[in-house]
């Protein structure tokens with residue numbers, strides 16, 4: 108009998124400074140066998156996130172950096188195909204740290220942050236997107252950190268990305284007026300036509316500061332920022348008294364040295380308007396995940412929320428899929444579909 112093969116992406120070299128496809132290498136190894144108390148997972152989908160390039164960089168301070176030859180880290184959804192673990196059975200669909208590979212072993216310990224995916228109304232990919240960490244970041248960032256209230260004006264940067272693409276319907280369903288900022292006209296159209304935004308700004312072709320003023324004539328109560336830099340500055344120029352600025356991400360700054368980082372001109376307005384700027388880390392809000400999932404699943408089922416996924420096919424696509432985040436090609440949550448489940452039927456998108 109031929110041994111089953113596990114294809115996995117390992118780090119081939121460190122970024123210098125930008126991450127490139129050749130920083131990764133695809134290798135084939137035998138599929139591991141689960142030991143006592145372990146189970147074998149076949150990967151179905153893998154998630155891509157801007158923070159991933161930090162995993163490759165020594166001293167980035169996120170987690171211990173990868174060493175050359177180590178399997179690239181990342182979350183995924185998979186199907187349990189063999190199990191010696193009492194809590195996980197063959198056929199279970201799980202979400203956790205699977206790494207960039209077709210098969211992985213877990214013992215269900217906290218390191219893997221593994222949980223069973225129970226939601227069976229939508230494709231399993233949503234456990235990495237709108238009904239996973241990405242959607243929780245959108246929902247809890249807006250509600251717990253931004254504390255959005257009915258009648259407020261909400262502005263979102265990186266609005267057509269994974270996190271931002273959920274923010275339009277969340278803010279709208281909670282009674283807010285919501286304006287998005289994105290990098291192409293097509294993305295801006297999508298925000299307004301399909302993703303719950305009332306208006307959108309193309310920051311590459313328009314003067315963002317001027318357009319925020321025009322589209323938010325009552326000022327900005329909550330700014331949900333995914334990108335940092337000049338776009339954050341443009342938003343700060345229009346904040347209201349007691350505004351909340353949610354520092355979710357800084358994709359425009361992730362690889363810049365301290366000297367290269369953008370210096371804000373308008374930070375003084377935070378003090379002037381008695382506003383607050385708060386960063387957050389989604390895993391600190393873990394106790395709120397079930398409520399966030401329930402609320403968004405209800406909205407989706409009721410036709411009050413849609414979600415946007417950008418899915419490439421095949422594990423070979425992983426480095427290319429990662430690059431798409433940095434060059435702005437992705438529309439919505441960037442995923443790679445690795446395999447189709449064999450023990451259960453995956454729900455279709457409604």
Ligand SMILES: NC(=O)c1ccc[n+]([C@@H]2O[C@H](COP(=O)([O-])OP(=O)(O)OC[C@H]3O[C@@H](n4cnc5c(N)ncnc54)[C@H](OP(=O)(O)O)[C@@H]3O)[C@@H](O)[C@H]2O)c1
Nearest residue numbers: 268269270289290333334356357358359387388389432435
């Ligand atoms: N706080 C937390 O716990 C937490 C959790 C998850 C994610 N995050 C952060 O949230 C942000 C969004 O994450 P995501 O996974 O949804 O990624 P994403 O928004 O899908 O990221 C890719 C998008 O970022 C935009 N972008 C790329 N380079 C840019 C630049 N220099 N300036 C402005 N925009 C740029 C591009 O869109 P355009 O075409 O519009 O430029 C691109 O399509 C990231 O910064 C991420 O690190 C934070």
